[in-house]
Amino acid sequence: MSSVDAVVVGAGPNGLAAAVTLARAGLRVELFEAADTVGGGTRTAELTLPGFRHDVCSAVHPMAPPSPFFRAFELERRVELVTPEISYAHPLEGRPAGIAYRDLDRTAERLGRDGAAWRNLFAPVAAHPDRIGRFTAAPLLRIPANPVTVARFGMRVLEQASPAWSLRFRDDTAPAMLTGVAAHSIGRLPGIAPAGVAMTLAGHAHAHGWPIPIGGSQAIADAMADDLLAHGGSITTGTRIADLRDLPAAKATVLDVSARALLELGGHSLPPGYRRALSRFRFGDAVAKVDYALSEPVPWTDPDLHAAPTFHIGGTRAQIARSEREVAAGRHPSRPYVLGSQPTIVDSSRAPAGRHVVWAYTHVPRGSTLDPTQIVTAEIERHAPGFRDTILASASRSAAQFAEYNPNYVGGDISAGAVTLAQLLRRPVLSPVPWRTPIPGVYLGSSSTPPATGVHGMSGYQAALYALRDRFGLEAPQLGVED
Template sequence: MARRDAVDAIVVGSGPNGLAAAVTLARAGLSVRVHEAAAEPGGGARTAELTTPGFRHDLCSAVHPMALASPFFRAFGLDRRIYLRVPEISYAHPLDDGRAGIAWHDLDRTADGLGRDGRAYRRLLGPLVAHERAVTEFTGSTLVRVPRHPVTAARFGLRALEQGGPAWGLRFRDEVAPAMLTGVAAHTIRRLPSVASAGAGLVLAMHAHARGWPIPVGGSGAIIAALVDDLVAHGGEIVTDAPVEDLRALPAARAVLFDVTPRALDRIAGERMPARYRRALRRFRYGNAAAKVDFALSGPVPWTNPDLAGAGTLHLGGSREEIAAGEREVARGRHPSSPYVLVSQPSPFDPTRAPEGRHVLWTYTHVPAGSTVDPTEAVIRQVERFAPGFRDVVLASSSRSAERMQSENANYIGGDIASGAPSLVQLVRRPVLSPDPWRTPLPGVYLASASTPPGPGVHGLAGWHAARSALRHEFGLGMPRLAP
């Protein structure tokens, strides 16, 4: 049962964004209470034994390209609170002939491995890597504001237009580099090519070469534990098993921040919200879905290309054309015969994930929204394509259909782990067109979820931006110090 006594601020939802908001408010000296519907905090960024005892799997997020790059996590000093392993190979993309695109942390080493396309790859990503902080600042907030670094923003925009339109293949002459870029763009679960997907893919590729794609030792739950510990240390509290169905049921607070979807906010706030804003919440669209399979393995994955063993993340699906065809099928509401599969193999970098000599493998594939299909067999077939004999090392598996993803996390509507389709329109209007989209028209109420800028990912930025807005408008306070 939730406590009824008043506090300065209430946060509803304890995913990375909700906790980032709560930590920021508590560090400003406010009394903060977090209400979480589930039995434990963390949302999708949790770690648990899903297959068999001794094997620890991440429930949703596994590898965190923004863990070292997010302005919130930099201010919070995440890398000083938990151990983040940065693989030398950020991601890899195998092809059927045994070749593979290897995205080394080092951009020049990556380009050198791409042969005749190396120079083109370096010219595409080099200016972004060189100005990573400026790109992160531009893409890590609302796109409505005038960018502080307009030249860098223009460079980024031109590259997104190129890779998101009919000209996406003109820069390259071979198959490997285009496949690599398509693999990162496909994270968005959208029809390809598209400008929004290309932009997201370029950001991910940039981080792969700038700061790397870290894997937290102990699992994604280590990030949540660090946030919870800091919140509690500064007087905040978390109430679990405490779903919020009506804004009026909450105790008095000067600010209430919701780490929920627009659909949920509309239901919880109801007619207290202005009709125009409620229409915007209802107009917000959700995308297609992810379906997930976790594996406990008796040994490492027997990749055909041995370089793949050193990659923290892999994108399986073949050529650029094949991945684009599969994503078109998902957009049409069909399950593709050759699906895109995103793979993380954390146990080579984190021995806490599995018993000695054993491994865990994290995978998801893209499916139509609301799919009830068990993805296990489709995922195994795609892994076997690049690692013959994979079935023989599988000890156990645990699967989640898109429908089950939603049943376990209400923010994943239909299995949409992005909490809203990351279309170009909805990256600008998420969920409203405003320089401060986190602030709602209802006094003291803020939206602080991935349904607001900058969108999906474990970065805490949506919650951080919402908290900063609440501090300014409700309390007349500036940004507090967040460092350990």
């Protein structure tokens, strides 16, 4: 007789969400993780100097508040999340930065003659963040529960994906701000997937805001691991699973691994059609990152940047589109897009008194071994002269090193699969229940499944809910804090 009911492989936010859901349903759950600590893309560590704590991967959490999993789990009662007034900023040379305040009207006011266009673009999305959250958390194949809101959202996505994407704006700032968010998807611009990402994330910026966890993203992983242990689950770290046949016998297995790893772990039991579909699944371009320990805050030229925990650098819409095209063509752009976070302006626990940390990454071709320190530092310096002089230490990770750090980041693709329209429909296969694999009892719950990348726990949660229903005849358990 098996000593466990369910096994989970991989302790990223999706694996942890699956394990918590299964354990809360009363099952005996064992979780295996390749690394020495839990967290996957939600780890925080001293990467530079003692006392400076850096988010190794995710840092900012726009996907957490609207996530049905985190809602049920009552994340905000377990982790202190700071929601800044400024969701993101976009410094521009020779003129004021674009600032996306959580307050839509304030954002519009600052945009001057493009204010009304920005307000019209986001008002319907920001008014119904939960409907948009539910829609983007489900496979695109499903009929939406709120067709009117979704249709409005869809029209805006189509507009921002078309060559006429700047038609509603008269100045450069608003399009640059939108493009800074669209570029999170890593790929050619404009396009449907980046436009969807832009409308979703920028919509959340004006609805729930873009929260930062006190203590770093590790706090989110730890909250889930604690809940799992409190409900009888066990966690084995330092164990990379190479074959499904090495796992303890269990009625259900949820894999927080990439679509490619599913092929490696279970290829022997998968039918040829499914194997072919997995082998056609494409991985995208990559990120390379720098973490800085600073003696003082970043000396931004634009004073409004001092209050912006998240910033996008890369110039105008056309300049960002050009640098993303370069990456897609396999080249390192000379003026790259940089996504950054300065969490110590809202969380002083990350560094010794008066000191700061900055987290910043840029896009590079998949598999790149480029150390991004020089190019990222130069881009920040462009908008913050003197930045170099504030650096006490830095640590970098190339795309190739990200792939070594976490097997889900194939070639340094942090989304476990390219974020394209085709792969939002077919993630990793075209199915209304893409979390179910053809192997009875085996479910895929990583960001190689909907709703793709980000810290939301929804891929693992959905996989666990299907496992509970199919294998145990159980419905969704209560996940909230037990008083």
